[in-house]
Amino acid sequence: MDEIVIRPAVSNECEALSALCLRSKGWWGYDEVFLEACRADLTVTQQDIDGIFRVAELNGRLGGLVQVVRDGGEWSLGALFVDPPFIGRKVGAAMMLWAINAARENGARRLVIEADPAAVDFYRRFGAVDDGVVASSVLPGRFIPRLLLGVD
DSSP states (O other), X not given: OOOEEEEXXXXXXXXXXXXXXXXXXXXXXXXXXXXXXXXXXXXXXXXXXXXXXXEEEETTEEEEEEEEEEETTEEEEEEEEEOGGGTXXXXXXXXXXXXXXXXXXXXXXXXXXXXXXXXXXXXXXXXXXXXXXXXXXXXXXXXXXXXXXXXX
């Protein structure tokens, strides 16, 4: 039986977590040009780790990361990435449940999710509903789905 542990990240994991984000994004079939354009957005920093941020381990191996952020009055899912070898092994679900609970414990009533188009169905399984689109921070003219998820 697989054991998933959600734990705080440590400073020396930033590089490994950044690489994990790129592998995870690349799993959806994006080309190298797009992934390179995403690199800055997918770089995990000490500031990220110091926030509401956790990593998931599966059987002692780093399998994913999740972040909840507050921007003004809105709470959002800042990041949720699963390393491709761990996709389909409930790592993403464990991290999503952690994010929902963390947001609720910090006073959020809902989470805003700006999702990769390929991940929308994953978030819908947790009850997220479509709320339009937002401009991509990576490519001008590209729009990504925005979803809302009640957590109260």
